[in-house]
Amino acid sequence: MKRDELILKWLNNELNKQELEAFKQLEEYNDLIQLDRSLQAFKTEDFNTDSELNKVLTTIKSFKKSGKSRISVFMRVAAVLAISFSLYYYTTTLDTTYTTDFAEKTLIELPDHSSVNLNANSSLVFNNKNWNKIREVQLNGEAFFKVSKGSSFEVKTKSGVVTVYGTEFNVKHRKQFFEVICYEGLVGVTFNSHETKLKPGDSFLILDGKIIAKEKEKELEPSWLNNESAFKSVPFKYVVSELERQYGISVVTDNIDTNQLFTGKFTHNNLDIALKAITLPLHITYSKSNDIITLTGE
Amino acid sequence: MNKQLYKNICEESIFSSIFKKYAKDLHNFLYYKYGEKLNPQDKVQEAFVKLWENCAKVTPEKAKSFVFTTANNLMLNEAAHQKVILKYRTTNPKTYTNENPEFLMQENEYYNKLQNALTNLTEAQREAFLMNRIEGKRFKEIAEILNISTKAVEKRIYGALEKLRKDIKEL
DSSP: OOHHHHHHHHHTTOOOHHHHHHHHHSTTHHHHHHHHHHHGGGOOOOOOHHHHHHHHHHHHHHHHHHHHHHHOHHHHHHHHHHHHHHHHHHHHTOOEEEEOOTTOOEEEEOTTSOEEEEOTTOEEEEOSTTTTTOEEEEEEEEEEEEEOSSSOEEEEOSSOEEEEEEEEEEEEEETTEEEEEEEEEEEEEEETTEEEEEOTTOEEEEETTEEEOOOOOOOSSOGGGGTEEEEEEEEHHHHHHHHHHHHTOEEEEESOOTTSEEEEEEESSOHHHHHHHHHGGGTOEEEEETTEEEEEOO | OOGGGGSOTTSHHHHHHHHHHHHHHHHHHHHHHHOSTTOHHHHHHHHHHHHHHTTTTSOHHHHHHHHHHHHHHHHHHHHTTOOOOOOOOOOOOGGGGGSOHHHHHHHHHHHHHHHHHHHHSOHHHHHHHHHHHTTOOOHHHHHHHHTSOHHHHHHHHHHHHHHHHHHHHHO
8 A cells, every 4th residue: 555545544543453463563653743742732621512612602692682672663763752851841831930140139920929938048949830739839938928818828938838728938048047027817837747726926946956936926917028137136147147148248257155145137138237237246346358347356 | 503503602511512612622723733832732722712802702612713824823923934843842752762772873863863854844744744753643634624625635745754754864
Protein backbone atom coordinates (compact mmCIF):
# COMPACT_ATOMS: atom_id res chain seq x y z
CA MET A 1 0.00 0.00 0.00
CA LYS A 2 1.19 3.44 -0.79
CA ARG A 3 2.55 5.72 1.90
CA ASP A 4 0.02 8.54 1.56
CA GLU A 5 -2.86 6.10 1.51
CA LEU A 6 -1.66 4.66 4.79
CA ILE A 7 -1.33 8.10 6.32
CA LEU A 8 -4.80 9.08 5.18
CA LYS A 9 -6.26 5.92 6.65
CA TRP A 10 -4.40 6.66 9.89
CA LEU A 11 -5.78 10.17 9.88
CA ASN A 12 -9.29 8.87 9.40
CA ASN A 13 -8.75 6.25 12.06
CA GLU A 14 -9.52 3.27 9.83
CA LEU A 15 -6.28 1.26 9.68
CA ASN A 16 -6.67 -2.50 10.10
CA LYS A 17 -4.05 -4.63 11.85
CA GLN A 18 -1.91 -5.32 8.82
CA GLU A 19 -2.05 -1.72 7.68
CA LEU A 20 -1.15 -0.53 11.15
CA GLU A 21 2.00 -2.68 11.05
CA ALA A 22 2.87 -1.28 7.64
CA PHE A 23 2.22 2.23 8.92
CA LYS A 24 4.58 1.66 11.82
CA GLN A 25 7.30 0.72 9.38
CA LEU A 26 7.12 4.12 7.64
CA GLU A 27 10.21 6.23 8.21
CA GLU A 28 8.08 9.22 9.31
CA TYR A 29 6.13 7.16 11.85
CA ASN A 30 7.92 8.66 14.87
CA ASP A 31 7.57 12.18 13.53
CA LEU A 32 3.86 11.72 12.99
CA ILE A 33 3.26 10.27 16.42
CA GLN A 34 5.18 13.09 18.11
CA LEU A 35 3.29 15.66 16.07
CA ASP A 36 -0.01 14.05 16.87
CA ARG A 37 0.70 13.89 20.58
CA SER A 38 1.87 17.48 20.71
CA LEU A 39 -1.18 18.70 18.86
CA GLN A 40 -3.36 17.65 21.78
CA ALA A 41 -1.87 20.55 23.74
CA PHE A 42 -3.66 22.90 21.36
CA LYS A 43 -7.07 21.56 22.26
CA THR A 44 -9.68 24.20 22.90
CA GLU A 45 -11.02 24.59 26.38
CA ASP A 46 -14.02 22.47 27.05
CA PHE A 47 -17.15 24.00 25.67
CA ASN A 48 -19.84 23.68 28.29
CA THR A 49 -22.93 23.27 26.18
CA ASP A 50 -25.41 23.44 29.03
CA SER A 51 -24.13 26.62 30.63
CA GLU A 52 -23.77 28.26 27.23
CA LEU A 53 -27.33 27.28 26.40
CA ASN A 54 -28.52 28.86 29.62
CA LYS A 55 -26.72 32.05 28.72
CA VAL A 56 -28.38 32.19 25.32
CA LEU A 57 -31.77 31.50 26.84
CA THR A 58 -31.36 34.30 29.40
CA THR A 59 -30.37 36.71 26.66
CA ILE A 60 -33.36 35.66 24.63
CA LYS A 61 -35.73 36.02 27.53
CA SER A 62 -34.58 39.50 28.45
CA PHE A 63 -35.02 40.26 24.78
CA LYS A 64 -38.51 38.81 24.69
CA LYS A 65 -39.64 41.23 27.38
CA SER A 66 -38.43 44.26 25.49
CA GLY A 67 -40.05 42.72 22.44
CA LYS A 68 -43.44 42.74 24.08
CA SER A 69 -43.60 46.52 24.36
CA ARG A 70 -42.65 46.68 20.71
CA ILE A 71 -45.56 44.54 19.62
CA SER A 72 -48.31 46.33 21.48
CA VAL A 73 -49.02 49.20 19.15
CA PHE A 74 -52.57 49.04 20.40
CA MET A 75 -51.41 49.55 23.97
CA ARG A 76 -49.44 52.59 22.90
CA VAL A 77 -52.41 54.17 21.20
CA ALA A 78 -54.49 53.43 24.26
CA ALA A 79 -51.86 55.01 26.48
CA VAL A 80 -51.76 58.19 24.41
CA LEU A 81 -55.54 58.43 24.53
CA ALA A 82 -55.59 57.83 28.26
CA ILE A 83 -52.97 60.50 28.86
CA SER A 84 -54.70 63.10 26.73
CA PHE A 85 -58.03 62.37 28.33
CA SER A 86 -56.67 62.60 31.85
CA LEU A 87 -54.83 65.80 30.92
CA TYR A 88 -58.09 67.26 29.64
CA TYR A 89 -59.93 66.09 32.73
CA TYR A 90 -57.19 67.41 34.98
CA THR A 91 -57.04 70.87 33.43
CA THR A 92 -60.82 71.35 33.36
CA THR A 93 -61.26 70.30 36.96
CA LEU A 94 -58.09 71.99 38.10
CA ASP A 95 -58.22 73.73 41.44
CA THR A 96 -58.33 77.51 41.38
CA THR A 97 -55.64 79.11 43.49
CA TYR A 98 -55.40 82.67 44.75
CA THR A 99 -52.21 83.82 46.39
CA THR A 100 -51.28 87.10 47.99
CA ASP A 101 -47.73 88.28 48.44
CA PHE A 102 -46.24 90.32 51.26
CA ALA A 103 -47.99 93.66 51.81
CA GLU A 104 -50.85 92.62 49.54
CA LYS A 105 -54.52 91.97 50.19
CA THR A 106 -57.19 90.81 47.83
CA LEU A 107 -60.94 90.24 47.65
CA ILE A 108 -62.12 87.01 46.08
CA GLU A 109 -65.62 86.15 45.01
CA LEU A 110 -66.47 82.47 45.19
CA PRO A 111 -68.82 80.79 42.63
CA ASP A 112 -71.81 81.17 44.99
CA HIS A 113 -71.09 84.89 45.56
CA SER A 114 -69.63 84.27 48.96
CA SER A 115 -66.71 86.62 49.41
CA VAL A 116 -63.29 86.13 50.87
CA ASN A 117 -60.85 88.82 51.92
CA LEU A 118 -57.38 87.37 51.74
CA ASN A 119 -54.71 88.93 53.95
CA ALA A 120 -51.03 89.26 53.05
CA ASN A 121 -48.88 86.21 52.23
CA SER A 122 -51.80 83.79 52.15
CA SER A 123 -53.23 81.38 49.67
CA LEU A 124 -56.72 80.06 49.04
CA VAL A 125 -57.49 77.00 46.90
CA PHE A 126 -60.93 75.86 45.78
CA ASN A 127 -62.41 73.73 43.04
CA ASN A 128 -64.73 75.52 40.66
CA LYS A 129 -66.21 72.41 39.09
CA ASN A 130 -67.45 70.73 42.21
CA TRP A 131 -68.55 73.88 43.93
CA ASN A 132 -72.25 73.04 43.76
CA LYS A 133 -71.65 69.74 45.53
CA ILE A 134 -68.91 70.58 47.93
CA ARG A 135 -68.29 74.06 49.23
CA GLU A 136 -64.76 73.60 50.41
CA VAL A 137 -61.67 75.81 50.39
CA GLN A 138 -58.14 75.24 51.55
CA LEU A 139 -56.56 78.12 53.36
CA ASN A 140 -53.01 78.85 54.23
CA GLY A 141 -52.66 82.20 55.97
CA GLU A 142 -55.44 84.54 57.02
CA ALA A 143 -58.79 85.31 55.45
CA PHE A 144 -62.16 86.83 56.34
CA PHE A 145 -65.18 85.01 54.95
CA LYS A 146 -68.67 86.27 54.24
CA VAL A 147 -70.51 83.09 53.35
CA SER A 148 -73.84 83.28 51.54
CA LYS A 149 -76.57 80.91 52.62
CA GLY A 150 -76.53 77.36 51.31
CA SER A 151 -75.10 73.98 52.12
CA SER A 152 -72.27 73.64 54.59
CA PHE A 153 -69.08 75.45 53.83
CA GLU A 154 -65.71 74.17 54.97
CA VAL A 155 -62.38 75.90 55.39
CA LYS A 156 -59.54 73.44 55.65
CA THR A 157 -56.23 74.37 57.17
CA LYS A 158 -53.36 72.22 58.29
CA SER A 159 -54.27 72.89 61.91
CA GLY A 160 -58.00 72.28 61.75
CA VAL A 161 -61.21 72.45 59.81
CA VAL A 162 -63.73 75.29 60.12
CA THR A 163 -67.30 74.40 59.26
CA VAL A 164 -69.66 77.22 58.54
CA TYR A 165 -73.34 77.36 59.04
CA GLY A 166 -73.76 80.58 57.07
CA THR A 167 -72.12 83.85 58.05
CA GLU A 168 -69.02 85.96 58.65
CA PHE A 169 -65.85 84.84 60.29
CA ASN A 170 -62.09 85.23 60.20
CA VAL A 171 -59.61 82.39 59.96
CA LYS A 172 -55.96 82.96 60.66
CA HIS A 173 -53.60 80.09 60.18
CA ARG A 174 -49.90 80.86 60.49
CA LYS A 175 -46.98 78.84 61.71
CA GLN A 176 -47.96 77.45 65.15
CA PHE A 177 -50.85 79.92 65.20
CA PHE A 178 -54.46 79.06 64.42
CA GLU A 179 -57.24 81.51 65.19
CA VAL A 180 -60.88 81.62 64.22
CA ILE A 181 -63.14 84.49 65.14
CA CYS A 182 -66.86 84.39 64.43
CA TYR A 183 -68.56 87.71 63.67
CA GLU A 184 -72.04 86.60 62.67
CA GLY A 185 -74.02 83.35 62.53
CA LEU A 186 -72.49 80.11 63.73
CA VAL A 187 -69.11 78.53 63.04
CA GLY A 188 -67.76 75.12 64.00
CA VAL A 189 -64.04 74.52 64.41
CA THR A 190 -62.72 71.01 64.33
CA PHE A 191 -59.33 70.69 65.98
CA ASN A 192 -57.85 67.31 66.84
CA SER A 193 -61.19 65.76 65.80
CA HIS A 194 -63.08 67.80 68.40
CA GLU A 195 -65.57 70.39 67.21
CA THR A 196 -66.06 73.70 69.01
CA LYS A 197 -69.04 75.87 68.05
CA LEU A 198 -68.50 79.61 67.97
CA LYS A 199 -71.26 82.19 68.34
CA PRO A 200 -70.83 85.81 67.24
CA GLY A 201 -67.97 87.40 69.16
CA ASP A 202 -66.49 84.04 70.14
CA SER A 203 -62.96 83.23 69.11
CA PHE A 204 -60.89 80.14 69.05
CA LEU A 205 -57.09 80.33 69.31
CA ILE A 206 -54.41 77.69 69.23
CA LEU A 207 -50.83 78.64 70.04
CA ASP A 208 -48.10 76.02 69.75
CA GLY A 209 -50.74 73.29 69.86
CA LYS A 210 -52.51 74.61 72.98
CA ILE A 211 -55.99 76.11 73.16
CA ILE A 212 -55.92 79.62 74.56
CA ALA A 213 -59.03 81.20 76.06
CA LYS A 214 -59.87 84.68 74.82
CA GLU A 215 -62.37 87.30 75.78
CA LYS A 216 -65.32 88.25 73.60
CA GLU A 217 -64.68 90.09 70.40
CA LYS A 218 -66.52 93.37 70.19
CA GLU A 219 -65.58 94.41 66.66
CA LEU A 220 -67.96 93.66 63.80
CA GLU A 221 -65.22 92.61 61.44
CA PRO A 222 -61.49 91.89 61.71
CA SER A 223 -59.34 94.99 62.06
CA TRP A 224 -57.08 94.04 59.16
CA LEU A 225 -59.91 94.80 56.75
CA ASN A 226 -59.43 98.42 57.83
CA ASN A 227 -55.69 98.20 57.32
CA GLU A 228 -54.83 97.62 60.93
CA SER A 229 -53.62 94.55 62.78
CA ALA A 230 -54.92 94.24 66.32
CA PHE A 231 -53.64 91.84 68.95
CA LYS A 232 -54.85 90.85 72.37
CA SER A 233 -52.31 89.07 74.58
CA VAL A 234 -50.46 87.54 71.68
CA PRO A 235 -46.78 86.56 71.96
CA PHE A 236 -44.61 89.28 70.47
CA LYS A 237 -43.06 87.01 67.82
CA TYR A 238 -46.45 86.66 66.07
CA VAL A 239 -46.81 90.42 66.07
CA VAL A 240 -43.40 90.75 64.47
CA SER A 241 -44.14 88.17 61.78
CA GLU A 242 -47.44 89.91 61.01
CA LEU A 243 -45.52 93.17 60.62
CA GLU A 244 -43.12 91.44 58.23
CA ARG A 245 -46.05 90.17 56.18
CA GLN A 246 -47.84 93.50 56.00
CA TYR A 247 -44.81 95.53 54.92
CA GLY A 248 -42.73 92.90 53.09
CA ILE A 249 -39.72 93.55 55.26
CA SER A 250 -37.58 91.43 57.47
CA VAL A 251 -37.20 92.11 61.14
CA VAL A 252 -34.32 91.08 63.36
CA THR A 253 -34.79 91.07 67.11
CA ASP A 254 -31.97 91.57 69.54
CA ASN A 255 -32.15 91.04 73.30
CA ILE A 256 -35.95 90.75 73.28
CA ASP A 257 -38.15 88.12 74.88
CA THR A 258 -40.33 87.35 71.88
CA ASN A 259 -42.72 85.29 73.99
CA GLN A 260 -43.91 88.22 76.08
CA LEU A 261 -47.54 89.05 75.44
CA PHE A 262 -48.51 92.06 73.40
CA THR A 263 -51.79 93.88 73.27
CA GLY A 264 -52.31 96.65 70.75
CA LYS A 265 -52.47 97.28 67.04
CA PHE A 266 -50.47 98.66 64.18
CA THR A 267 -51.43 100.29 60.90
CA HIS A 268 -50.65 98.92 57.49
CA ASN A 269 -50.15 102.33 55.87
CA ASN A 270 -47.16 103.83 57.62
CA LEU A 271 -44.20 101.78 58.70
CA ASP A 272 -42.78 104.35 61.12
CA ILE A 273 -46.04 104.72 62.97
CA ALA A 274 -46.50 100.96 62.98
CA LEU A 275 -43.01 100.43 64.39
CA LYS A 276 -43.58 103.02 67.09
CA ALA A 277 -46.91 101.39 67.93
CA ILE A 278 -45.33 98.06 68.69
CA THR A 279 -42.02 99.20 70.17
CA LEU A 280 -42.93 102.03 72.54
CA PRO A 281 -45.15 99.98 74.89
CA LEU A 282 -42.37 97.42 75.36
CA HIS A 283 -39.53 99.94 75.70
CA ILE A 284 -37.85 98.72 72.54
CA THR A 285 -35.77 100.81 70.14
CA TYR A 286 -35.66 100.21 66.42
CA SER A 287 -33.30 101.06 63.58
CA LYS A 288 -33.79 100.76 59.82
CA SER A 289 -31.27 99.90 57.16
CA ASN A 290 -32.58 99.07 53.68
CA ASP A 291 -35.38 96.53 54.19
CA ILE A 292 -34.02 95.16 57.43
CA ILE A 293 -35.38 96.45 60.71
CA THR A 294 -33.50 95.75 63.89
CA LEU A 295 -35.41 95.81 67.16
CA THR A 296 -33.24 96.13 70.24
CA GLY A 297 -34.35 95.58 73.81
CA GLU A 298 -33.01 97.55 76.73
CA MET B 1 -41.51 13.44 6.14
CA ASN B 2 -40.19 14.04 9.56
CA LYS B 3 -42.69 15.85 11.69
CA GLN B 4 -40.00 18.04 13.17
CA LEU B 5 -39.54 19.72 9.83
CA TYR B 6 -42.70 21.63 10.43
CA LYS B 7 -41.88 22.59 13.95
CA ASN B 8 -40.80 26.07 14.71
CA ILE B 9 -37.44 27.03 16.15
CA CYS B 10 -39.31 29.65 18.17
CA GLU B 11 -40.27 26.87 20.54
CA GLU B 12 -37.78 26.82 23.35
CA SER B 13 -37.39 23.03 23.39
CA ILE B 14 -36.64 22.88 19.67
CA PHE B 15 -34.25 25.77 19.98
CA SER B 16 -32.47 24.10 22.89
CA SER B 17 -32.08 20.82 21.04
CA ILE B 18 -30.60 22.62 18.05
CA PHE B 19 -28.24 24.43 20.35
CA LYS B 20 -27.14 21.18 22.00
CA LYS B 21 -26.60 19.57 18.62
CA TYR B 22 -24.47 22.24 16.99
CA ALA B 23 -23.07 24.68 19.54
CA LYS B 24 -20.00 22.66 20.47
CA ASP B 25 -19.02 21.93 16.88
CA LEU B 26 -19.55 25.54 15.99
CA HIS B 27 -17.40 26.68 18.87
CA ASN B 28 -14.56 24.30 18.00
CA PHE B 29 -14.78 25.20 14.35
CA LEU B 30 -14.47 28.89 15.17
CA TYR B 31 -11.68 28.26 17.62
CA TYR B 32 -9.52 26.26 15.24
CA LYS B 33 -10.20 28.61 12.40
CA TYR B 34 -9.73 31.96 14.13
CA GLY B 35 -8.03 31.24 17.43
CA GLU B 36 -9.37 32.25 20.79
CA LYS B 37 -8.53 35.95 20.66
CA LEU B 38 -11.80 36.71 18.93
CA ASN B 39 -13.92 35.03 21.60
CA PRO B 40 -15.50 32.11 19.79
CA GLN B 41 -17.81 31.60 22.78
CA ASP B 42 -19.32 35.06 22.35
CA LYS B 43 -19.79 34.49 18.65
CA VAL B 44 -21.64 31.26 19.36
CA GLN B 45 -23.93 33.20 21.71
CA GLU B 46 -24.52 35.95 19.19
CA ALA B 47 -25.16 33.56 16.35
CA PHE B 48 -27.79 31.67 18.34
CA VAL B 49 -29.45 34.86 19.52
CA LYS B 50 -29.67 35.85 15.85
CA LEU B 51 -31.16 32.43 15.11
CA TRP B 52 -33.81 33.15 17.75
CA GLU B 53 -34.59 36.55 16.27
CA ASN B 54 -35.13 34.86 12.92
CA CYS B 55 -36.74 31.74 14.33
CA ALA B 56 -39.87 32.19 12.27
CA LYS B 57 -37.95 32.42 9.01
CA VAL B 58 -35.31 29.72 9.48
CA THR B 59 -36.43 26.09 9.24
CA PRO B 60 -34.78 23.61 11.60
CA GLU B 61 -32.84 21.91 8.83
CA LYS B 62 -31.41 25.26 7.75
CA ALA B 63 -30.53 26.18 11.32
CA LYS B 64 -27.07 24.62 11.23
CA SER B 65 -25.88 26.47 8.17
CA PHE B 66 -27.54 29.62 9.49
CA VAL B 67 -25.60 29.66 12.74
CA PHE B 68 -22.34 28.61 11.07
CA THR B 69 -22.60 31.29 8.42
CA THR B 70 -23.68 33.92 10.92
CA ALA B 71 -20.90 33.13 13.37
CA ASN B 72 -18.35 32.99 10.57
CA ASN B 73 -19.46 36.39 9.32
CA LEU B 74 -19.32 37.82 12.81
CA MET B 75 -15.76 36.55 13.04
CA LEU B 76 -14.81 37.94 9.65
CA ASN B 77 -16.09 41.35 10.68
CA GLU B 78 -13.60 41.36 13.48
CA ALA B 79 -10.82 39.19 12.19
CA ALA B 80 -9.41 41.68 9.70
CA HIS B 81 -6.61 39.33 8.82
CA GLN B 82 -5.14 39.02 12.22
CA LYS B 83 -2.59 36.31 12.70
CA VAL B 84 -4.23 33.32 14.27
CA ILE B 85 -2.29 32.16 17.25
CA LEU B 86 -3.51 29.07 19.04
CA LYS B 87 -2.63 28.71 22.67
CA TYR B 88 -1.04 25.51 23.84
CA ARG B 89 -1.00 24.24 27.38
CA THR B 90 2.32 22.88 28.56
CA THR B 91 0.78 21.11 31.47
CA ASN B 92 2.51 17.83 30.82
CA PRO B 93 1.41 14.60 32.38
CA LYS B 94 3.24 13.72 35.58
CA THR B 95 5.43 11.09 33.96
CA TYR B 96 7.29 13.86 32.23
CA THR B 97 8.46 15.60 35.37
CA ASN B 98 11.49 13.36 35.69
CA GLU B 99 12.76 14.32 32.26
CA ASN B 100 16.03 16.15 32.14
CA PRO B 101 16.12 19.88 31.44
CA GLU B 102 17.51 19.38 27.97
CA PHE B 103 14.54 17.31 26.98
CA LEU B 104 12.14 19.86 28.43
CA MET B 105 13.84 22.62 26.47
CA GLN B 106 13.69 20.62 23.27
CA GLU B 107 10.07 19.90 23.88
CA ASN B 108 9.28 23.55 24.45
CA GLU B 109 11.10 24.40 21.25
CA TYR B 110 9.05 21.85 19.40
CA TYR B 111 5.82 23.39 20.71
CA ASN B 112 6.91 26.79 19.54
CA LYS B 113 7.69 25.48 16.09
CA LEU B 114 4.37 23.71 15.94
CA GLN B 115 2.56 26.84 17.01
CA ASN B 116 4.20 28.86 14.26
CA ALA B 117 3.52 26.16 11.73
CA LEU B 118 -0.17 26.10 12.68
CA THR B 119 -0.34 29.86 12.26
CA ASN B 120 1.03 29.47 8.74
CA LEU B 121 -1.67 27.03 7.63
CA THR B 122 -4.57 28.38 5.64
CA GLU B 123 -7.82 28.75 7.56
CA ALA B 124 -9.38 25.98 5.50
CA GLN B 125 -6.49 23.62 6.25
CA ARG B 126 -6.30 24.45 9.93
CA GLU B 127 -10.00 24.07 10.72
CA ALA B 128 -10.24 20.71 8.99
CA PHE B 129 -6.94 19.37 10.27
CA LEU B 130 -7.47 20.30 13.92
CA MET B 131 -11.04 19.08 14.01
CA ASN B 132 -9.69 15.77 12.77
CA ARG B 133 -6.60 15.52 14.93
CA ILE B 134 -7.76 17.12 18.18
CA GLU B 135 -11.50 16.51 18.19
CA GLY B 136 -11.07 13.10 16.51
CA LYS B 137 -13.71 13.80 13.89
CA ARG B 138 -13.92 11.59 10.80
CA PHE B 139 -13.53 13.08 7.34
CA LYS B 140 -17.22 12.55 6.72
CA GLU B 141 -18.29 14.47 9.83
CA ILE B 142 -16.02 17.36 8.96
CA ALA B 143 -17.38 17.39 5.42
CA GLU B 144 -20.87 17.75 6.87
CA ILE B 145 -19.89 20.57 9.19
CA LEU B 146 -18.08 22.51 6.49
CA ASN B 147 -20.55 21.68 3.75
CA ILE B 148 -17.83 20.36 1.42
CA SER B 149 -17.07 16.95 -0.05
CA THR B 150 -15.18 14.23 1.83
CA LYS B 151 -12.53 14.32 -0.85
CA ALA B 152 -11.94 18.01 -0.26
CA VAL B 153 -11.60 17.35 3.46
CA GLU B 154 -9.04 14.65 2.76
CA LYS B 155 -7.06 17.02 0.60
CA ARG B 156 -7.09 19.77 3.16
CA ILE B 157 -6.04 17.55 6.01
CA TYR B 158 -3.33 15.75 4.10
CA GLY B 159 -2.04 19.05 2.75
CA ALA B 160 -2.01 20.48 6.25
CA LEU B 161 -0.05 17.51 7.59
CA GLU B 162 2.59 17.73 4.89
CA LYS B 163 2.94 21.47 5.33
CA LEU B 164 3.29 21.19 9.09
CA ARG B 165 6.01 18.56 8.85
CA LYS B 166 7.91 20.59 6.28
CA ASP B 167 7.62 23.76 8.36
CA ILE B 168 8.74 22.09 11.55
CA LYS B 169 11.80 20.64 9.86
CA GLU B 170 12.75 23.98 8.35
CA LEU B 171 12.14 26.23 11.30
